[in-house]
Amino acid sequence: MTKKENTKAKLQAAGRRLIQEQGYEATTADQIAAECGVSTMTFFRHFPSKAMVVLDDPYDPMIASAIAAQPRSLPAIERVRRGLLAAWIALPEPDNHDQRSRVRIIAHTPELRAKAWENNTATRAAIVNVLVRDDVDRLSAEVAAGACLGALEAALLDWGTSSEGTLGERIATALGLLGSTAEESND
Amino acid sequence: MTKKENTKAKLQAAGRRLIQEQGYEATTADQIAAECGVSTMTFFRHFPSKAMVVLDDPYDPMIASAIAAQPRSLPAIERVRRGLLAAWIALPEPDNHDQRSRVRIIAHTPELRAKAWENNTATRAAIVNVLVRDDVDRLSAEVAAGACLGALEAALLDWGTSSEGTLGERIATALGLLGSTAEESND
DNA sequence: ATTCGTAATGTTAGTAACTAACATTTTTGT
DNA sequence: ACAAAAATGTTAGTTACTAACATTACGAAT
Secondary structure (H helix, E strand, C coil): CHHHHHHHHHHHHHHHHHHHHHCCCCCCHHHHHHHCCCCHHHHHHHCCCCCHHHHCCCCCCCHHHHHHCCCCCCCHHHHHHHHHHHHHHCCCCCCHHHHHHHHHHHHHCHHHHHHHHHHCHHHHHHHHHHHHHCCCCHHHHHHHHHHHHHHHHHHHHHHHHCCCCCHHHHHHHHHHHCCCCCCCCCC | CHHHHHHHHHHHHHHHHHHHHHCCCCCCHHHHHHHCCCCHHHHHHHCCCCCHHHHCCCCCCCHHHHHHCCCCCCCHHHHHHHHHHHHHHCCCCCCHHHHHHHHHHHHHCHHHHHHHHHHCHHHHHHHHHHHHHCCCCHHHHHHHHHHHHHHHHHHHHHHHHCCCCCHHHHHHHHHHCCCCCCCCCCC
């Protein structure tokens, strides 16, 4: 399975480079494929859509379980907020250069931002389900999930478009803005 | 300009009906146009994309100015939150039946939800700009705008998929969940 | 090393959402 | 009734993506 991964990596690299140089809309899947000496069909076998060349990232798993692990006594938003913080801490700070340029592309392309949001649908649904299972009403659950994931995204894009600081800092700041005004106890 | 508006209304009605019956992806722009005895091109002259047959709504204007009108002394989130509440109050409760079925379609179609989010980009940017102009840092502004608009959307979809209560109630509830824990003073 | 199965890729053909350019009809003001 | 302008039609094209089927590259067992 080394060949497959290799082709995917080449497509990803070429795609991101071309999109950075020419813009997202101006870059076609055909072009990316050609750049790698590969057919268009092969491109779509590796990425379900053109957007995924840029969007493909390894986050998202485990988030729902991190939230489920927070104490059920907290208000919904607070549970999601702390769950996301906990999930983040368990992750490594990303390779600054590559990730930052990737995020920068997304930040500059409304269509990609929308697709990124679409991609989060599964995560958002998972979060909502955890909360609803614990007797939070649906509206509160949706608001909590939406607000916290929104803050996460804002942190990511802000980090990507700036040049200093760590992602972890931004995430803590962004989620902090949603926090209950009396702060940071630990349980 | 009556003919134009008439055609648009017919396309909208036919489009929504067909999409409701067959699903969003299964319904083509060609089909909607044919249903109205009109060419495909005409469809796209009235709606910039297929999604807009369903998404086209009259909200959004004035929101930014409602936020600008809130006292600059409040934290960003609180300003946006109160601004949206104020903007809502200035609006009439929508015609229950049509709007509800419209929202229901959106709620059931991830692609449409994503496009709705994309459509909000302009509003979100306007809100962020108002805040930044008043010396709120960009990250806080993005988080505030994202969280509050996210809550608004959750309220809308929840209202659309349920069958009781008013939109106004849901919006108040949803935005209330983001509120500072010490509640509801008026200034 | 040869053979053989499978994984990766290629080819062809097609659909659907759009866009551009230009022709035609319909509406409207006078 | 007539000319300007608005609305629509037609044709041709691009791009993202899918399905079906053919082909090549690759690794493992003999």
